[in-house]
Amino acid sequence: MTDHWTLHPDRALPAGELRPIAREIYSHTASLPLVSMHGHVDAAVFAEDQPFPDPAQLLVVPDHYLVRMLVSQGMTVADMGVRPVTADSGVAVETDARTIWKRFCELWHLFRGTPTRYWLEHELVEVFGVTRRPSAETADALFDELSERIAGPEFRPRALFERFNLEILATTDPATSELPHHAALAEEGWGDRIVPTFRPDPLLHVTRPDWTGLVDELSAVSGVDASDYAGYLAALRQRRRAFVAAGARATDHGHLSADTTELPAEEAARIFAAARRGEATDAEAQAFSGHMLFEMARMSTEDGLVMQLHPGSLRDHDAAVAATFGPDKGYDIPVATEYTRSLRPVLEAFGHHPSFGLIVFTLDETTFSRELAPLAGVYPAMRLGAPWWFLDSPDGMRRYREAVTETAGFYNTTGFVDDTRAYASIPARHDLARRIDAGYLARLVAEHRIDLDEAVETAVDLAYHLPRAAYPALR
Amino acid sequence: MTDHWTLHPDRALPAGELRPIAREIYSHTASLPLVSMHGHVDAAVFAEDQPFPDPAQLLVVPDHYLVRMLVSQGMTVADMGVRPVTADSGVAVETDARTIWKRFCELWHLFRGTPTRYWLEHELVEVFGVTRRPSAETADALFDELSERIAGPEFRPRALFERFNLEILATTDPATSELPHHAALAEEGWGDRIVPTFRPDPLLHVTRPDWTGLVDELSAVSGVDASDYAGYLAALRQRRRAFVAAGARATDHGHLSADTTELPAEEAARIFAAARRGEATDAEAQAFSGHMLFEMARMSTEDGLVMQLHPGSLRDHDAAVAATFGPDKGYDIPVATEYTRSLRPVLEAFGHHPSFGLIVFTLDETTFSRELAPLAGVYPAMRLGAPWWFLDSPDGMRRYREAVTETAGFYNTTGFVDDTRAYASIPARHDLARRIDAGYLARLVAEHRIDLDEAVETAVDLAYHLPRAAYPALR
Amino acid sequence: MTDHWTLHPDRALPAGELRPIAREIYSHTASLPLVSMHGHVDAAVFAEDQPFPDPAQLLVVPDHYLVRMLVSQGMTVADMGVRPVTADSGVAVETDARTIWKRFCELWHLFRGTPTRYWLEHELVEVFGVTRRPSAETADALFDELSERIAGPEFRPRALFERFNLEILATTDPATSELPHHAALAEEGWGDRIVPTFRPDPLLHVTRPDWTGLVDELSAVSGVDASDYAGYLAALRQRRRAFVAAGARATDHGHLSADTTELPAEEAARIFAAARRGEATDAEAQAFSGHMLFEMARMSTEDGLVMQLHPGSLRDHDAAVAATFGPDKGYDIPVATEYTRSLRPVLEAFGHHPSFGLIVFTLDETTFSRELAPLAGVYPAMRLGAPWWFLDSPDGMRRYREAVTETAGFYNTTGFVDDTRAYASIPARHDLARRIDAGYLARLVAEHRIDLDEAVETAVDLAYHLPRAAYPALR
16 A cells, blocks of 8 residues: 555556557547436435535445445444434434544455445545545544545535536436426526436335325326326326426336236226225235336337336345335345346337337346347347446446347447446446446457457447437437 | 458457467367258258359348347338238338348448357458448448359359368258258268258147147158147157158257156147147146157157257247247347256156267356256266357357356367358358357466366367267268 | 476466466465365264275265266266165176276366366375376376375375364264264364364255154254254254354255245244144245244354355255265256345344354355345345355356455455365365465456455455354354
8 A cells, every 4th residue: 555545547447468458448438528317316416516514424324335335244324324214213323424434444445346445446536636545544634634625615516517527417306306406407507417317116116105195296296186097197197298398318217026017907097096095915016016117118108208127126125224224225135137028018019119218227147148138139229228236346347248248239238327326426437337348348359359440439439429329308 | 440351360369368379279170170060051052052142131131130230220120121921011121132231231330249240250251252341331342242252153052061161061940841952962962961950849839820730741741640649759750760861960949948847648648639629728838848848858869869959038029020020030038047957857867868968058148057067067968058049159158168167077068059040150150169169278278277288189179079979970 | 298297386377467466465375274164074084084095985986076077978976986875776886996096087088177177186286296197098007106195194184184284174064963073083182173063954854754763863862852843943952052062163054945934933833743743745844944044043143153054956856866876976956046035034133133144155156246245245144155066166266256246345255165075175175266366356456456465465364364253163
């Protein structure tokens, strides 16, 4: 370790004779604007444009990748500053930012070989300009250094947006949101740079405890009575139109299964009515949610919103943690996921439709070569999303290209999406993806499978043109 | 890109310090004769030995790998010259060969990183001697150049057979075929070079709409009344004997599942009878097809035909495309496939039988290390087939060796099969496989896991001796 | 091949520019003591400390990895000297050690690219000091050379233990064992070096033909009447305490499924009672075995024994071979295995328990990135075991690190376990694992993802500190 911490310019590029080729390819994408079409930063962050509170709240507490690793080695969720969702949980939460930061720094070695480590290095050095590695010894000084930095005006969200060279950033928003922050941003001229994404998940799962209330909220927000099935569909259509008007380009669907089986309309209506009475079974709820993916696809053919599907995460694996601390705390665990049969209804119905776009993600790598690349390699409506979540990592991205390209090529993929709520990590994530793609392309060049000029053109397409094309503007 | 297009002699070999070792190993296999024991070129091509009609019909229209990629980016199947199976489809099909060829050339970039690109480069340069890369600009000149070439006598199928250094080529033929082209070829002295393969699939699936007619055809061709179960088995035995007499060495089975569960004979007879009355259920049909794989294995122990099984492709994923254009149009999509339990009945019964040979393929890579290599690594009757279809690619073949070798070694694999209906691509496919095996072996040498002389001997075995041994001559 | 056979010092290290880095990392772990916490060498070997009988009995006959490969290419189990379990089998077994040895040497080429080959090279050269490679020509001389060697006192088990630099070795022992060999070893001062492991598998599967007898044996050994469910649990608790007293640190569970669903106590008692009457169904037996994994986990929270789970092997795939020759003859074949839902009951109940440790293994590589790394990366009680069985190989271990590290890091894995009954192969196996980890870490260093000092520290942790920490001493 050195006192003066810098990032190596060749980091994450392949070693040996591939490196100069990869470096050449990467040089053509390194400075391209960031097109961030799938993320989870809250629009309020930009509407309010306030300084980040402290290093722990900025980099540790809200990052479930990071918290989960510390929990796996003896910290608790509360030790890392995560607050219970209810006031009466009785859980003692660490509230001292410096203490939280120190705990993280002392366990820095746990992150060796992980993308969290890679992203944080990039953030600390490139974004915040610190020169000391996290450790028990440096924790205090780092905390002070970072605290001073983030107080400055150049570290406010919009200033960083410019510095990050972000061209556009999509947020993720509940279907019932009236999108006030996007409206405020639009008034200030940011309307084409920060756009919403329509996420109706809880409205489509009829046995959730909050479902009835959400449907009532849907009625209120849409001005359409959603208390019967026809009204519910009409209200969803209204919300989608409102999102399109607010600049949305896509929907986002996080179901457990990729099933898209259409039900007869009367059967869907029957389940909906039963659900309103609190009488739907789990099997009915599951069938209804698959049916609603089919309906969402149909609506996409009408309004042009690109449909994003990322199934296969069993949320809240530990029920007690979820009850105390809420969702998204690192306890979402993937399961094997089927696509060939599950997507068949939607692809047979709309897979050749000229205004339908379907982007599919997975946490089950086995489906890349077996199911997803073969499907994306024939249906014109379908594209393969970037490696997602646990697979958004140097080797994960490399395996993705290796598994996908030979069947689907590059042009049936969408390029990178960062999919993050950790705002400061966005440049690191895009940069890493560009490096990994450069390395993969360099191997194809070195093995004389493509030419260097083709590799450069492809790299630029993956970094910039493909994500733009995959999420076209609708207004 | 250069004006004078050549293939790099080191293409598809690993870069860096492995390359000289790989080059040395490859030098020992590059010129070995091609043993093509599993393919789909029609025997009529050789019996008739006519020139190929035009570049589009030769290289584009019949190649579903190629058509599917163009379809995935906005062309239609009909745009690429594929004709509907019925005269009254109402679909406007492109019939101008030059137009089809141009569409392909304009979208050449889609194939970057795919084996289709690799094979086509080899074909265009090595087989047809063109010197321009496909592009919008070169499409016309390339079309003219290729058209002139393929008109010449040295580009007729038999002349190419010699030039390709093909030692033997197996076709795939319906069980009901009387093999007239093979008979004609035998009369002209080609009987040991072009041999049939027995493929009974549609006869074993009793709920297919054409099943009853096919069984009647089986009766007619075999001279054995196949209208009851015992007769059906006897007729199948007769056809197998006829294929053996015509030079066949193997059978070929493309079921969706690998299930080989034997039914009690009376139960099989009952389902057969129900199916003749059009009353078999889907579950009965599935059980019967699994049972018939068991019966095919039993017949293989009698007549010596090697049994090839390649399950796990969900055919005709888009029913509308299949209804209009027929099968094999790029819409076959893999599904997860189970082997350990499915093959158990056949392996317990015949896995140690001295005259049984079972070659298993997969589209589900996860089974290589988990199921197939462990099975092939203990049962003497079983061998692992080459990486198949979507996996017949540079990285797919590399992953296959990496996943299989450590458990099953090299000698429980069969060497390469090209499995293609694209005749002109056969040398490219064998050459690529030899390069990839050389690269894999080179790594073992560089890591001091085997010696160079062992690697060379192994490479020669994989390229030549193992496919010959896996498909022994029966007459 | 050379006459003077030596092992290359860089074997199994990556080639090219990674090699010097890997060599540097490996140099820090090469001489560390071996911590062998999961193995299958019989404690009697050390208690009796007798010379090994002959080269075939030492290296060939008991090694099912080796026998299965020879069987796959035409030898029979009996040809390789494996004896039937019953006297009246009628099978002619080869009893001449030299003949068995020759058969193995003649088929040496089958092992190219396999870990068996790698381990045997290491054993022959490093442990036994022979200088000729196995072949038909060298078989006799090798047999003589080896026979002379193993007769000497320095090749007795305890002498090898010292020479192997073994710090501690765990055996695997039936729950009903009174551990007499461990007691004898303890009296001679070996009690902390050779420790038992508690393996109750057959007692937890109530439809096994020997189950009732085993439960009676459990009563006798434990002094607790195990004829009802409460007594059975109490007797198991007693045996676990006896194992702890004898130095055990862990339990070992080889179920087909990873299911850990707890049953209501009365339902478990009901199934137990039915099983005692011989009336339990297969479904009940399966539910009971999953429930008992839950109970074993609960007992681990009480007594501190680390719980090792390695599911997913379908034992005795060929029933006839198993009937004649017994288990562990190379016919155990993996199946797809589910963990996310299966482990949920145990992880929700005890995954955050401060005295619970759960080490999970798999034969299904697809679960590394999809299920196991995500689980081990959040639950503090869970660690990921080393790549197991067919995956304990150079490329298997590399793929494991690539699939696991980015999500779970290094510190949620346990380091290496050799899991072998081939005593002389233990140093080769640990050495290979250290080389592969050095190679993986070297790539991270070369790609500037970690620093060299971090890589060295991590390598030492993986080779030595992590296995010690994962299996803490309990007395």
